[in-house]
Amino acid sequence: MRALYPIALTRRFALLLMPRACQLILVLSDINMPGMTGLELLPKAKAARPDVPVIMITAYGDAETKCKALENGADALLTKPIDFVALRNEIDTRVERAA
Numbered sequence: 001m002r003a004l005y006p007i008a009l010t011r012r013f014a015l016l017l018m019p020r021a022c023q024l025i026l027v028l029s030d031i032n033m034p035g036m037t038g039l040e041l042l043p044k045a046k047a048a049r050p051d052v053p054v055i056m057i058t059a060y061g062d063a064e065t066k067c068k069a070l071e072n073g074a075d076a077l078l079t080k081p082i083d084f085v086a087l088r089n090e091i092d093t094r095v096e097r098a099a
Helices: 011-020 038-048 063-071 084-098
Strands: 027-030 054-058 076-079
Touching: 027 038, 038 054, 038 063, 054 063, 054 084, 063 076, 076 084
Parallel strands: 027 054, 054 076
Antiparallel strands: none
């Protein structure tokens, strides 16, 4: 069965959607975005929905970025280019744990 979930393409929409989306099961965010970085979005997402797992994606797999993301509440950090099998496994794991 396939389900459709809202996708926020802008930081403004993401911040508006999070507190209202009762069916929100996961936040998947890039770190490098226009207007607000994923690292800036992360504490806002966790404050609005601490029950929802957050997976971050970055092109920069350096230790500092990983440390910042995990310290601020990210459940996982994946490096580009994305291994879609690993992404699927992370999503399944995080959603299962949150259930």
